[in-house]
Amino acid sequence: MKRIAVYCGSATPEDTDYIEAAMAVGEGLAKRGIGVVYGGGRLGLMGAVADSALNAGGEVIGVIPEALRGAEVAHLGCTELHVVDNMHQRKAMFTDLSDGFINLPGGVGTMDELWEAISWAQLGYHQKPVGVLNIKGYYDHLIRFNAHMADVGFVRDQHKGIMVVDDNLDGLLGKMERYEPHKTIFSMKADDL
Template structure:
């Protein structure tokens, strides 16, 4: 699958580990060097600002989507290729998904996880067939992945749907995984008795 545009979910804070910022720089630069447009939440702070600045510095195209209510508190990035201001968080996520061929999560907090899980759920339900990935930084997502595997073993998530989420500690390797990913044919409710 050709990836022309990737949405990156990440923190509006840089985190304590300098490796988080370094990974954001590498990802932003790699996307630009491969001619892949970056779509993200539009902030100028934290990992959001770092990944955007790295892509811009490498000559990449960057589109930010930010709710009007957060434009000032998240300090909307004024140097982007395009900054779209939308009505709210739901509109933000829908627009980011609309503009993107794939999704990558860098380290972040509740908002990052919420965005990742919502777009993953949309894929599980068949609303899109776009790949998702975690850019692993010093085992940041390690315990989360263990828990996701636990959900499979407990029968709450199908293994095919768990496999929708790729993971790598290399931006280049993760992009290759996302390009090679094939959508699952398993329906969410396959094999279950309907009420």
């Protein structure tokens, strides 16, 4: 993987472990020669990932909607900063520029990005690994809910493995490297669904 889209919050939680983990991810990716594609912000976990990757000599590509750039939250020190019209263009560019996705803790926007990456993988818009870095058990409930959706029958057996999970970067990257694409919905017939 040459570039990974990193989805994470623009907030700065009181628990500094989240910022420290985001910094470790940015630095860790840069030291492995993996470029970071992210939301283009300078605040919160986003800024921590970008700054640490840049400080370690890594490539950082930000993708930010015009409205957020106008709110002065854009990170102007990125290797490249793409300004797009809306969130749809932003997420499409994340997908086009990256070889996989890593989700760090975040809020509603981060959840939107995670579920869209998984949904697009199920359908067949991409077959890239979607990783969840479960820092401090942040995603425990979401991981259980994803398993519940599969148990009930709303996630097909062949799509259960799209979400790749680990609690440390080395483990997650290893699983993402070994990820084997699944049969997409676009390649199925009605009887398979």
